[in-house]
Amino acid sequence: MARKRRTGHRPRRAREAVTSRGPIRLWALSVALIALAVGAVWAERAGTAPQAAQTEVGTPPVVRTLRVEVVRTLPHDQDAYTQGLVWWNNQLFESAGRRNRSSLRRLDPRTGEVQQRYEVAPEYWAEGLALVDDRLFQITYTLEQALTYDRDSFTPGETFGYDGEGWRLCYDGARLVMSDGTDRLTFRDPTTFDVIGHQTVRLRGQPLRNLNELECADGTVYANVHTRNFLVRIDPATGRVTDYIDASGLLSDEARRGTDYLNGMAYDPTAGTFYLTGKLWPTMFEARFIE
Numbered sequence: 001m002a003r004k005r006r007t008g009h010r011p012r013r014a015r016e017a018v019t020s021r022g023p024i025r026l027w028a029l030s031v032a033l034i035a036l037a038v039g040a041v042w043a044e045r046a047g048t049a050p051q052a053a054q055t056e057v058g059t060p061p062v063v064r065t066l067r068v069e070v071v072r073t074l075p076h077d078q079d080a081y082t083q084g085l086v087w088w089n090n091q092l093f094e095s096a097g098r099r100n101r102s103s104l105r106r107l108d109p110r111t112g113e114v115q116q117r118y119e120v121a122p123e124y125w126a127e128g129l130a131l132v133d134d135r136l137f138q139i140t141y142t143l144e145q146a147l148t149y150d151r152d153s154f155t156p157g158e159t160f161g162y163d164g165e166g167w168r169l170c171y172d173g174a175r176l177v178m179s180d181g182t183d184r185l186t187f188r189d190p191t192t193f194d195v196i197g198h199q200t201v202r203l204r205g206q207p208l209r210n211l212n213e214l215e216c217a218d219g220t221v222y223a224n225v226h227t228r229n230f231l232v233r234i235d236p237a238t239g240r241v242t243d244y245i246d247a248s249g250l251l252s253d254e255a256r257r258g259t260d261y262l263n264g265m266a267y268d269p270t271a272g273t274f275y276l277t278g279k280l281w282p283t284m285f286e287a288r289f290i291e
Helices: 012-058
Strands: 064-075 082-088 091-096 103-107 114-119 126-132 135-140 145-150 168-171 176-179 184-188 195-200 211-217 220-225 230-234 241-246 262-268 273-278 283-290
Touching: 082 168, 082 211, 082 273, 091 126, 103 126, 126 176, 135 168, 176 211, 184 211, 211 262, 220 262
Parallel strands: 064 241, 082 126, 082 262, 126 168, 168 211
Antiparallel strands: 064 283, 082 091, 091 103, 103 114, 126 135, 135 145, 168 176, 176 184, 184 195, 211 220, 220 230, 230 241, 262 273, 273 283
């Protein structure tokens, strides 16, 4: 039997399969090009977004610069090594503290006269002062004790313990705010003195250490920095310094002799003024902070 001769033609089905691959390849190539283009766009966005965020984060926050405008001056007991100052009901309370010589005082803000004085036990180096309702809190430097007193009689009350150094204290109406000489504010329960939170303070993005005297006023915290002649206004929710207040030049060169640094700040909400003084200063200043 003669063999069938092969021809150069493929079966019909094979030819159709080969012919249909052309459109498939074109479609696949189109999809690949589109995917490549989309990927390039996303890569560009992914590459530029972190850079933009870094630029935004790296920009120091704007801090307003203010100065102290003195409204009036009044005498201040130059024997007082002022550590804390509190305003209440047209009265000033002062914590004066140094080794073996600490006291709690009530002052007349019109004259600076010491109207009432309680001598703190000599083992305590008294520091910051805050008023919560009818109870005064006075913290101590290294003995980790918060002393309390009746606001009117200065009769000693309950004592609370805490860890670390105690520098300054203020009350914002809901919690006590405490400094310890670092860049951190500690929030405390005004009933138990337990820690209920912390906040780190930053000035233009950098840690602001040696936070010292504190004054809670209108939802913010004012502070001075140990041995420095400026004050800052702090947003307690973020820790960011919003205002830098130049407090230099309050004392003349002659009046500064025998004194120590600026310390002591109390806010009178009715007048909208601050009372400022310093350790062993002969003068107290009622002042405003202006641009």
